[in-house]
Amino acid sequence: MNWLPQFSLERFKGIILKEFIQMRRDRLTFAMMLGIPLLQLILFGYAINVNPRHLPVDVILADKGPLGRSILYAFKNTSYFDFIRQLNSDEEGREALNQGDVTFVISIPPNFSRDLVRGDKPVILVEADATDPVATGYALSSLSGLLTSALQNDLKGPLAYLNGASGPFDLQVHPLYNPEINTQYNIVPGLMGVILTMTMIMITGLAITRERERGTMENLLSMPTRPLEVLVGKITPYIFVGYVQLSLILIMAHFLFGVPILGSIVLLYAAAFVFIVANLALGIMFSTIAENQLQAMQMSFFVFLPSILLSGYLFPFRGMPLWAQAVGEVLPLTHFLRIARGILLKGNGISEIAPEIWPIALFAVVALTIGITRYRQTLD
Amino acid sequence: MADDFAIDVKGMTKRFDKRTVVNNIDLQVRPGEIYGFLGPNGSGKTTFIRMLCGLLRADAGSGTCLGYDVIKESALIKTQVGYMTQRFSFYEDLSVTENLDFVARMYGMKDRAQAVQKSIEQLGLSRSEKQLAGELSGGWKQRMALAACLIHQPKLLLLDEPTAGVDPKARRDFWEQIQLLAAKGLTFLVTTHYMDEAERCHRLAYISYGDLLIHGTVAEVIAHAGLTTWSVHGPDLIQLAEKLRQKPGVEQAVIFGSKLHVSGADSAALEQAIAPFRAGPQQWEKVPSGLEEVFIHLMEKSTAQDSS
Numbered sequence: 219m220n221w222l223p224q225f226s227l228e229r230f231k232g233i234i235l236k237e238f239i240q241m242r243r244d245r246l247t248f249a250m251m252l253g254i255p256l257l258q259l260i261l262f263g264y265a266i267n268v269n270p271r272h273l274p275v276d277v278i279l280a281d282k283g284p285l286g287r288s289i290l291y292a293f294k295n296t297s298y299f300d301f302i303r304q305l306n307s308d309e310e311g312r313e314a315l316n317q318g319d320v321t322f323v324i325s326i327p328p329n330f331s332r333d334l335v336r337g338d339k340p341v342i343l344v345e346a347d348a349t350d351p352v353a354t355g356y357a358l359s360s361l362s363g364l365l366t367s368a369l370q371n372d373l374k375g376p377l378a379y380l381n382g383a384s385g386p387f388d389l390q391v392h393p394l395y396n397p398e399i400n401t402q403y404n405i406v407p408g409l410m411g412v413i414l415t416m417t418m419i420m421i422t423g424l425a426i427t428r429e430r431e432r433g434t435m436e437n438l439l440s441m442p443t444r445p446l447e448v449l450v451g452k453i454t455p456y457i458f459v460g461y462v463q464l465s466l467i468l469i470m471a472h473f474l475f476g477v478p479i480l481g482s483i484v485l486l487y488a489a490a491f492v493f494i495v496a497n498l499a500l501g502i503m504f505s506t507i508a509e510n511q512l513q514a515m516q517m518s519f520f521v522f523l524p525s526i527l528l529s530g531y532l533f534p535f536r537g538m539p540l541w542a543q544a545v546g547e548v549l550p551l552t553h554f555l556r557i558a559r560g561i562l563l564k565g566n567g568i569s570e571i572a573p574e575i576w577p578i579a580l581f582a583v584v585a586l587t588i589g590i591t592r593y594r595q596t597l598d
Numbered sequence: 599m600a601d602d603f604a605i606d607v608k609g610m611t612k613r614f615d616k617r618t619v620v621n622n623i624d625l626q627v628r629p630g631e632i633y634g635f636l637g638p639n640g641s642g643k644t645t646f647i648r649m650l651c652g653l654l655r656a657d658a659g660s661g662t663c664l665g666y667d668v669i670k671e672s673a674l675i676k677t678q679v680g681y682m683t684q685r686f687s688f689y690e691d692l693s694v695t696e697n698l699d700f701v702a703r704m705y706g707m708k709d710r711a712q713a714v715q716k717s718i719e720q721l722g723l724s725r726s727e728k729q730l731a732g733e734l735s736g737g738w739k740q741r742m743a744l745a746a747c748l749i750h751q752p753k754l755l756l757l758d759e760p761t762a763g764v765d766p767k768a769r770r771d772f773w774e775q776i777q778l779l780a781a782k783g784l785t786f787l788v789t790t791h792y793m794d795e796a797e798r799c800h801r802l803a804y805i806s807y808g809d810l811l812i813h814g815t816v817a818e819v820i821a822h823a824g825l826t827t828w829s830v831h832g833p834d835l836i837q838l839a840e841k842l843r844q845k846p847g848v849e850q851a852v853i854f855g856s857k858l859h860v861s862g863a864d865s866a867a868l869e870q871a872i873a874p875f876r877a878g879p880q881q882w883e884k885v886p887s888g889l890e891e892v893f894i895h896l897m898e899k900s901t902a903q904d905s906s
């Protein structure tokens with residue numbers, strides 16, 4: 219492989235320019251690139267109902283008495299909550315939620331057992347990451363039954379009266395990031411990622427196969443072009459298309475669905491660059507493998523399905539079985555969803571989204587490398 | 599000596615799924631030469647040319663093209679070769695100028711705008727420079743393709759049926775252009791199915807089903823074929839031709855306008871066959887064989903061998 223030292227900026231520019239002209243002349247594709255986002259945004263603006271269990275929970279257990287633990291068992295028995303760690307302070311709790319490590323933080327206050335037995339009705343605080351309200355909704359609604367049933371076995375004899383009508387303690391649920399629990403808030407930023415995935419992979423998926431089918435490949439290969447120039451040159455114009463789509467969706471999301479933009483737009487645009495490139499690289503990789511445009515399309519669909527199903531777009535990520543989560547972690551969309559929701563709904567900064575950037579970047583590099591090695595410089 | 603030849607290759611072989619399409623071909627082309635490459639459809643001409651410029655990997659063979667190793671240095675060969683594909687392979691959704699500009703960029707030309715302008719004028723494309731390449735007529739597409747192949751001032755041109763579908767005037771212009779460039783030292787390898795074009799070549803090679811059967815100047819090729827031809831002039835040539843074709847020793851009996859050409863490889867057998875007809879009302883005259891008779895003779899010989 220000696221393509222790197224011969225990389226020519228002039229040829230690279232030539233290919234970009236050519237792709238731009240062709241894109242401009244291909245009205246239908248151009249209209250589709252702008253039409254798809256608009257159409258999908260309107261169609262998918264609805265919530266999809268699911269009932270995830272076993273959501274990750276961190277616990278702040280300040281109570282030394284026995285009742286705090288009993289309550290936690292009751293939580294666990296609902297099957298909605300899986301305890302991950304025990305934390306020591308509220309700050310740690312916030313941090314865990316902010317990072318997206320857990321969906322809930324449950325705090326049991328100091329002297330909970332004592333206050334409860336005294337009949338003071340102590341309060342348990344449940345903080346929820348409500349950016350994905352579908353994920354948290356069912357879990358939260360299961361809590362109402364907990365109030366009276368949780369301590370039935372503990373409070374017997376003289377204490378039985380505490381199990382009265384309103385229960386022996388109070389639950390205070392505190393949905394963070396999306397306090398009104400609006401599903402559109404969650405779906406719309408996700409849709410941004412989904413639309414970019416679909417259009418970007420599809421457009422470049424056709425890039426090389428189209429040259430082959432139209433016979434122009436013979437000419438392109440007879441000239442001293444290098445794989446990297448051709449592949450990156452074909453990707454570059456579509457980065458702009460990606461940004462146009464992104465902007466279109468953001469504007470609609472904000473003004474039509476009222477999705478808040480809490481974090482930095484600049485940061486979102488910067489992160490989107492990596493994501494757009496990753497999808498384009500995947501498309502161009504398919505393009506070098508596929509024999510014809512139809513095959514390239516089929517390969518694209520092969521990625522759309524897992525992207526939509528396993529990324530946390532349709533189904534809450536934490537609610538999926540572990541193997542599905544493992545597959546999901548590989549997909550760029552999974553990470554971009556966290557970034558987009560994080561920035562728009564939680565106001566995340568660079569430190570929170572950085573861990574989501576590198577898996578996308580790695581994906582892009584791998585896809586492009588495979589594409590370059592697979593790019594055939596001959597016709598046979 | 600590699601520098602003595604623009605193309606100097608030995609034993610070039612290409613197989614597609616075990617079927618040998620180019621079989622052990624040796625070829626030497628001198629700089630400044632117009633070399634004609636002829637042969638029936640599917641004989642492997644395009645395949646051979648593609649191997650020369652690195653578009654197909656040869657299964658066997660070695661040699662040089664413009665002094666570069668034809669197997670290992672195809673990246674370098676590409677910078678100095680202009681390859682005109684048999685099928686139009688420029689971007690149909692780009693205009694003539696845009697296509698030429700693209701090609702100029704691919705070769706990293708310095709004074710690009712000027713080179714594009716010059717080649718547009720040279721090939722008389724000025725009127726259609728803004729037109730989309732896909733909307734050009736067949737002949738104009740060929741002109742544009744030739745312009746594009748020449749833009750980076752290559753030393754060697756590989757032209758695969760450059761004049762297919764081009765009108766006679768344009769064809770003549772085209773060949774004048776080629777001859778002018780050859781005089782300046784450019785080398786041409788041209789495939790064609792036209793005999794008049796073959797006759798304009800300095801040297802020829804005839805390839806049939808992968809084998810190079812014959813090569814040399816037009817005169818050498820004709821002499822080598824050892825064909826005898828009689829020209830017949832007079833009435834009732836159609837009936838005469840019909841009768842002659844039945845006779846052993848007569849390979850071809852073809853009417854050209856008012857003349858009938860009768861040829862055969864075995865001159866004794868041919869003379870025996872025509873003897874009964876020479877007393878007829880027609881005039882008989884022995885003439886030198888033309889290229890067309892030679893090629894048809896070669897084609898029939900190789901198909902006969904193939905089927906045996």
Ligand SMILES: Nc1ncnc2c1ncn2[C@@H]1O[C@H](COP(=O)(O)OP(=O)(O)OP(=O)(O)O)[C@@H](O)[C@H]1O
Nearest residue numbers: 598614619637638639640641642643644645646684
């Ligand atoms: N990519 C390929 N895969 C398989 N077979 C091929 C391929 N390219 C060419 N062939 C076969 O190789 C043979 C030679 O083809 P080629 O195009 O070189 O012929 P040609 O001499 O250029 O013919 P023509 O005068 O019709 O252009 C044909 O039988 C063709 O079917």
Ligand SMILES: [Mg+2]
Nearest residue numbers: 643644684758
């Ligand atoms: Mg051919």
